Amino acid sequence: MDTLTPVTEHLLRDMALPEPDSDSKDGRGRVLIVAGCIGLPGAVLLAANTAMRAGAGKLQLAVCRDLAIPIGIAVPEALVIGLPQSEGGSISRTAAETLASPAERCDALLAGPGMAEDAESEHLVAALIRAVGDGAVVLDAGALAALRSDPALTRHLPRPAVITPHAGEMAKLLDRERAAIEAEPLAAARAATERFGTVTVMKGARTHIVAPDGQAWCYAAGHVGLATSGSGDTLAGLIAGLLARGTAPAAAALWGVYAHGEAGRRLARRHGGIGFLAREIPGEIPAILADVLA
Known part of the structure; x- marks a missing residue:
């Protein structure tokens, strides 16, 4: 039987988060988030706000041109890059050239929240991954399609990429039935890690995390209230x-899953169970991180 380590605050205390190397925002790193489409602009906000609440120092958001001004007003902390868009309202593949330099210079690239799952996104994400320099990579939602087309896409990266599929997305990644994924989520996470060379976060009622070296963890203390629209976008941003x-990929996945789950538990206590909103999750994160390290 597979050995699974529970994700607890005691575990996390042995992998403390990096301290900023200066009092400058540059010391906490730059996040580039490439996300959203005309139909799902809110995913950008959810991921962006959570990335900042996790302690990132600088934020860049790359979105469809029609979304740039409203997103910039909604997230005044961010530098916003307006990109060409397709007729269907997704970021155009032609945006790859514009994003090559920001991708190369960022400390962490997140692609996928709210992105359309189409050929435009697939081409763009592949180009971004090839352009990224030493920065870490997170792929979520619509960005995962790029791995289906090229399973070796993330293997050249200096650090393992982190992927965050739910059961439906994992079924597409592995070309299996969703029921099979739900029946054996750990096996699915291991298969994805082996195929793509990633740290795999298999989201669900019990979230399984598998690293390329074979280590596996399980977080089972989340709350049903987290099964709500936009929740996954906050986890990816976190x-x-x-x-x-500067957190290592596996450690970032473990801290993120724990803090996300604990945010759900705290919100549920205040709101009486289900009914809290994904937009309320980011505000819980700084206190949770501080409490674990206290």
Whole structure:
């Protein structure tokens, strides 16, 4: 039987988060988030706010041109890059050239929240991964399609990319039935890690995390209230923010999963169970991180 380590605050205390190397925002890293489409602009906000709440120092958001001004007003902390868009309202593949330099210079790249799952996104994400320099990478939602087309895409990276699929997305990644993924989520996470060379976060009622060296963890203390629209976008942003600070990929995944789950538990206590909103998750994160390290 597979050995699974529980994700607890005691575990995390043995992998303390990096301290900023200066009192400058540059010391906490730069996140580039490439996300959203005309139909799902809110995913950008959720990921962006959580990345900042995780302690990232600088934030860049790359979005469809029509979203740039409203997103910039909604997230005044960010530098916003307006990109060409397709007729269907997704970021155009032609944006790859514009994003090559920001991708190369960022400390953490997050692609996928709210992105359309189409050929435009697939081409763009592949180009971004090839352009990224020493920065860490998180792939979520629509960005995962690029791995289906090229399973070796992330293997050249200096650090393992982190992927965050739910059961439906994992079924597409592995070309299996969703029911099979839900029946054996750990086996699915291991298969994805082996195929793509990633740190795999298999989201679910029990979230399984598998690293390329074979280590596996399970977080089972989340709350059903987290099964709500936009929750996954906050988790992806949280992991990206931790990576920007210099956290190793597996540690960032573990801290992110724990803090996300604990945020759900705290919100549920205040709101009476289900009914809290994904937009309320980011505000819980700084206190949770501080409490673990106290």
